[in-house]
Amino acid sequence: MAxxxxxxxxxxxxxxxIEGQVRGLQAxxxxxxxxxxxxxxxxxxxxxxxxxxxxxxxxxxxxCVLEAAAESDEAGDAKVTEAMEAVRRLLAx
Amino acid sequence: MAxxxxxxxxxxxxxxxIEGQVRGLQAxxxxxxxxxxxxxxxxxxxxxxxxxxxxxxxxxxxxCVLEAAAESDEAGDAKVTEAMEAVRRLLAx
Amino acid sequence: MAxxxxxxxxxxxxxxxIEGQVRGLQAxxxxxxxxxxxxxxxxxxxxxxxxxxxxxxxxxxxxCVLEAAAESDEAGDAKVTEAMEAVRRLLAx
Amino acid sequence: MAxxxxxxxxxxxxxxxIEGQVRGLQAxxxxxxxxxxxxxxxxxxxxxxxxxxxxxxxxxxxxCVLEAAAESDEAGDAKVTEAMEAVRRLLAx
Numbered sequence: 472m473a474x475x476x477x478x479x480x481x482x483x484x485x486x487x488x489i490e491g492q493v494r495g496l497q498a499x500x501x502x503x504x505x506x507x508x509x510x511x512x513x514x515x516x517x518x519x520x521x522x523x524x525x526x527x528x529x530x531x532x533x534x535c536v537l538e539a540a541a542e543s544d545e546a547g548d549a550k551v552t553e554a555m556e557a558v559r560r561l562l563a564x
Numbered sequence: 565m566a567x568x569x570x571x572x573x574x575x576x577x578x579x580x581x582i583e584g585q586v587r588g589l590q591a592x593x594x595x596x597x598x599x600x601x602x603x604x605x606x607x608x609x610x611x612x613x614x615x616x617x618x619x620x621x622x623x624x625x626x627x628c629v630l631e632a633a634a635e636s637d638e639a640g641d642a643k644v645t646e647a648m649e650a651v652r653r654l655l656a657x
Numbered sequence: 658m659a660x661x662x663x664x665x666x667x668x669x670x671x672x673x674x675i676e677g678q679v680r681g682l683q684a685x686x687x688x689x690x691x692x693x694x695x696x697x698x699x700x701x702x703x704x705x706x707x708x709x710x711x712x713x714x715x716x717x718x719x720x721c722v723l724e725a726a727a728e729s730d731e732a733g734d735a736k737v738t739e740a741m742e743a744v745r746r747l748l749a750x
Numbered sequence: 751m752a753x754x755x756x757x758x759x760x761x762x763x764x765x766x767x768i769e770g771q772v773r774g775l776q777a778x779x780x781x782x783x784x785x786x787x788x789x790x791x792x793x794x795x796x797x798x799x800x801x802x803x804x805x806x807x808x809x810x811x812x813x814c815v816l817e818a819a820a821e822s823d824e825a826g827d828a829k830v831t832e833a834m835e836a837v838r839r840l841l842a843x
Contacts (some may be wrong), residue, residue, distance in 0.1 A: 665779060665780075665782075668779045669776055669779055669780060672772060672775050672776045672779065673776060675772050676769060676772040676773055676776070679765060679768050679769040679772055680769055682765050682802075683762055683765045683766060683769070686758060686761045686762055686765065687758075687762060689758075692806050692807070692809065692810040692814065693810065693832055693833070693835075693836050695806055696803055696806055696807060696810075696836040696839070696840065697836065697839060699799055699800075699802060699803040699806070699840070699843075700803070700836075700839040700840050700842070700843040701843070702799060703796055703799050703800065703803075703840075703843040704842075704843045706792055706795060706796050706799070707792075707796065707843070709775075709792060710789055710792040710793070710796075713785050713788055713789055713792070714785070714789060716785065717785040717786065717789075721785065739786055740786070742786075743786050743789040743790065743793075746789070746790060746793040747789065747792070747793050747796075749793070749797075750792075750793040750794070750796040750797045750800070
């Protein structure tokens with residue numbers, strides 16, 4: 472069971488809302504809505520996605536990484552290396 | 565007609581793909597997929613959304629802003645101020 | 658004369674402060690200060706640099722781009738294309 | 751001794767180079783260099799600073815966080831919470 476399963480419903484609710492916002496973006500473009508309004512909505516969806524990502528990363532570090540560290544130094548180091556790659560991808564996106 | 569209507573179909577296709585990716589994220593969380601894999605997908609969706617945003621901003625500057633500038637200095641200035649606020653929101657997201 | 662020369666002194670003052678902050682970062686590392694404190698300071702310097710960049714972009718769009726647009730459509734388009742590349746580099750950094 | 755002391759010289763060299771780049775930015779502004787060239791340099795300095803930040807975070811997670819986790823669950827959790835706040839600040843900058 473993955474580390475974030477504790478608040479799985481919360482993540483699913485947030486992602487469902489994001490899906491609705493992306494559908495809303497399609498409607499805005501289809502209706503030729505003003506670009507700046509579309510951009511404002513895109514910034515808001517991006518922020519919501521980043522918040523989900525940061526929540527998952529937080530739980531991953533608290534659970535998977537610390538559990539691996541309790542097993543062995545090598546396991547802890549491997550999980551930290553993997554988590555850092557995820558941080559780099561989030562920062563670059 | 566908004567400035568981005570030239571490639572409206574392209575934006576709609578890209579947003580439909582992003583909507584599918586967000587549905588995919590919900591499936592990943594529902595199936596307790598590994599956090600790092602979910603984070604990789606979130607970074608990819610965020611990048612796709614930013615690309616749509618940059619495309620819209622590009623067309624907005626080329627069309628709405630330059631057309632406003634052709635009307636009057638005040639109109640051009642007002643559109644630039646508005647576009648800069650959109651850039652700040654994209655950078656902060 | 659570049660478009661941002663109006664508040665040149667303001668930019669120079671801000672950049673001098675940023676230079677001082679980067680020297681402060683070197684002192685923190687030299688004194689083995691706690692990583693998290695160094696990271697907090699790095700985030701603050703990055704934000705200050707981005708603020709200078711957004712200020713320059715703002716003036717560039719208001720002056721160089723709108724002046725070029727007043728000359729000819731081609732000149733305006735070329736300046737917008739160039740400014741968008743700068744926005745992409747700022748977003749990717 | 752802070753966790754990043756192993757490659758302290760490397761961080762100090764990188765920060766000294768960044769300090770030189772910020773001095774170069776001041777010279778560019780003082781000489782009324784073209785805004786877009788200044789923006790390109792700002793994006794490059796920001797990237798260099800983020801790279802130092804990511805390096806420090808990497809070592810912090812590998813050393814301070816894993817060492818704290820070896821001491822006690824509470825210590826590990828506290829260090830992860832603190833590291834996540836640093837990640838949020840880096841992402842917001």
